[in-house]
Structure formats: C-alpha cells, structure tokens
Amino acid sequence: MNAAQAEKITTGKGFIAALDQSGGSTPKALRLYGVAEDAYSNDAEMFDLVHQMRTRIAQAPAFNGDKVLGAILFEMTMDREMDGMPTPQYMWERRGVVPFLKVDKGLDAEKDGVQMMKPMPELDALLARAVKAGIFGTKMRSVINAASAPGIRAVVAQQFEIGRRILAHGLVPIIEPEVTISIADKAEAEDILLAELLAHLDALPEEQQVMLKLTLPEVANLYKPLVDHPRVMRVVALSGGYSRDEANDRLSKNTGMIASFSRALTEGLSAGQTDEAFNATIAASIESIYNASVAG
Template sequence: MNLTQMERMKSGKGFIAALDQSGGSTPKALETYGIKKDAYSNDEEMFQLVHQMRSRIMESSVFNKDRILGAILFEKTMDSRVDGLHSADYLWDKKGIVTFLKVDKGLADQEQGVQVMKPITHLDDLLKRANERHVFGTKMRSVIREANTTGIKALVDQQFEIGQIISKAGLVPIIEPEVDIHAPDKEKAEMVLKNELIKHLKSLDSNTLVMLKLTIPDEDNFYEELTSFPNVLRVVALSGGYSREVANQKLARNHNVIASFSRALSEGLNVDQSPQEFSKILDGSIQNIYQASIT
C-alpha cells in the first residue's frame, strides 16, 4: 500500500471522480456526451470512444489534485494509456490523484429486496494486475431496493467477504451498498444497512482499512457514526440518480462525507464543445462538487 496515497485519502480535501462506467452504463454515458449508438458498431469501438471521453476529462487542466482526491477506473481504463502512461500512473504521477478499480461484474437478479453482486471471476488475477498498475484500491457495487432485513444482511455479508480478500491483496476496498433513491422505504432500509455495516466494522482487525460509498441519506448526518470508525478510511457519497444540484445540496448537509459522483460530474459535457467550453463546464462541475464535499 502506498502510504502517501493513504494519507492523502484519509485527510485530503476534495472528492472522488467516478470514471468507471462499464458495459451496461457506457451507451447511456456516451449518449449524454453527444455520441449516439450508431457511432459505433461493437463493444471495442464503444470502449474506445468512452476512453477518449475519459481521457479528455483526465487531461483537462482543471482536473487535478487541488480539488480531486481520487478517481475510480473501469478495468479497460486501467489497462489503457493517457498521454503515454497507464491511466493510474498518469493520474498519480502527473495529477496527484489516487486511483481505484471497479472490480464487480454487475448485479444479480433481485431477490429479497436486493441485488447482490454477480460472482467476480478471476478476482485474484484482477487484483494482481491492479497492484502492477499501481492502483490504490477497488470499488464494488450492489443495490438495496427495499428494506428487507434478510436481503440487506446477505448483501453486506458479501461486500465484506470480498472486501477481506481485496484487503489481503494490499488494496483498500470501497464497499458500495447503494440504497435505491426510489425505494419506497428508503429511510428504513438505511437504518438496517447502517446496523449491518456497524456489525461488520466492529469485527475487522486493526490492520484492515475500508472505505464506504453510500447513497446520500434521507436524514442529514445519518452516517456520521461511520466516519469515526478507525477502520474507515473515508465515507463517500454516490449521487444515485439525483441531479448534480440536488446531490450537492444534500451532500453539503452531511458533514465529513465527500462526493464520489459519476453522471453528476460529467453533466453538461459534450463531444462537440470547444476545449475552452469543455474546461469551463467541467471546472464549474468540479467546483460545485468540491464545495459540497468540504463541509
């Protein structure tokens, strides 16, 4: 583990940029960016286009360590290059930004009110490659659709079980049990989730560090207790479908929680924008998210 990166993630000011759209979410991300589905004919061409979009964001002068602590990368982004360097090396060596790798393979079908992660095939090999690419941590997402105690317990159990494997490989796992913002009993689901998270955090040994990526709660500062656990390096928030403006307003009311936004970060960017216009819009997005993250 890179101790300089760990200290930056622990105490630095800023937020985490999520640049990890995968196969399922990439077409929508490209369409929002102004690239329609008829612009590519297969997955390889699609991923080339999304890497160009991500590279444009990463290479922008406004995308730097002054306001951005970390970036979450998709596997193909980790293996690709930016300005001649592998993405993680470019972000750390040139920008001072810590990197994380999305390791999950998507969601299983809904059962007991939740969607756990599909089996993560070849995880050991993926973690080995992440270390070789100088990545600091990982991220894995599952989703809670309703306040089903049995389902939420199973979901959190899975997250921490895989998190222990990741930690033993020398990486810091971001555990992401997203609560659907449209869940009919969202507040109750958040209560069940917090209780399960606390149980698992209390069972960790002192050498195991994790990060938590959580939906912005209905009750302000609801997760404040989690931010003070010695095993929790950082608590970050996902935008979860809220607009950037709404997500920022909600996040600003939750102290010691920083953003890890994807769609909200790239909102308003378009492939046809001039370099000046692109940087201006990106700079505004970064500043608004940064301000919400330092409350």
C-alpha cells in the first residue's frame, strides 16, 4: 500500500470523485452531459466519448488533490491514458488524486428486498492488474430496496467476503451497500444496515481497514459509530439521486462523512460548453461538495 496515499485518504480534507459509470449507466451520464445516443453507434464509440468527458473533468484546473482526495475509475478508464500517461498514474502524479477502481460487474435481480452483486469470476486477475497499475483501493456496489433483515444481512456478508479478497491483494475495499433514497422504510433499513456493518467490522483482524460508501441517512450522524470504528479508514457518502444542493445539505449534518458523488459532481456540465465555462462549472461543483465534506 502506498503510505502517502493512505495518509491522504485517512486524514485529508476533501472528497472522492466517482468517475466510474459502467456500461449500463454510461448512456444516461452522456445524455446528462449533452451527448445524445445518436452521437455513437456502438459501445466502443460510447466509451471513447465518456473517456473524453472524464479526461476533461480530470484536466480541469480545480480537479486536484487540494479538494479532491481520490477518484473512482471504471476498468476501461484504468486501462486508458490521460495526457499520454496511464490514468491511475496521471491521477496521482499530475493531479495528486488517489486512484480507486470499480470492480463489481453489476447487480443481480432483486431478492429479499435487495440486489446482490453479480458473480465476479475474474476478480483476482483484475485485482492483480489494479495493483500493477498503481490503484490504491476498489469499490463495489449492492442495493437495498427494503428494510429486509435477511436481505441486508446477505448483502453485507457478500460485501465483506469480497472485501477480504481485495484486502489480500493489498488494496483497500470501499464497501457500498446503497440504500435506495425513495423507499418508505429507508430509516428502518439504515438501522439494520448499521448493526450488520458493525458486526462485520468487529470481526476484521486488527491490522485491516476498509472504507464504507453509504447513502446519506435519514437520521443525521446515524453512521458516526462507523466513522469512529478503528477498522474503518473513511466513510464516504453517495448522492444517490439527491440533487447536489440536497446531498450537500444532508452531508454537512453528518460529522466525519465526506462525499463520493458521481451525478451530483457532474451536474451542470455539458459537452458543448467552452473550456472556460466547463472549468468554471466544475470548479463551483468541487467547491460546494468540498465545503459540505469538511463542514462535519
């Protein structure tokens, strides 16, 4: 593990940018960016366009380690270059931003009120490539759609099982059991989730640490015991469909949590903007998310 990167993630002021839209969510991300689906005719062209968007974000003057601690990358982004350098190297050496990698392969169909992660048969090979590429940690997402104790128990067990494999490669896993923001029993689901996470964290060996990426809770500071847990390097929050203003407002009320926003980060960016307008928009976005991240 890179000690300078670990120090930055553990103690740094700022947030983690999520630039990891996958094949399923890329068309929507491009549409919000002003690129219609008739602008590309196949996946290769689509991924070229989204890489251009990510590169433009990463090269914006405000996108640097002063306020952006880390960036979560999609596998294809890890394998590509920015400004003639491998992306993870560019992020760290040029921007001072710690690189993470999304490793999950998407979600299974809903069962017991949750969506588990699909199998990852090539996970160990991917993790070995990530280590070689200079990646610091990983991210993997499950979804909780109901306050279902058996479902939430299964989601957290799967996350930690995969997390232990990631730790074995010397990488720090970001465990992400997302609670859907629109469900009626969101607060109850969060109570169950907290108990399950604490039980698994308590069972980790002393020398190991994970990160957690969680939906902003209904009750402010519900997750403070996780923030303070010795096995937790950092607790980050996903925006989950909240507008940037609401996500920032909720985040500022949760002590010790920092942002890891995707859609809320890129809100207002457009392919048609001049570089001046684009850079000003991303700078304002970074500033507001940074302020909410350090407010707690």
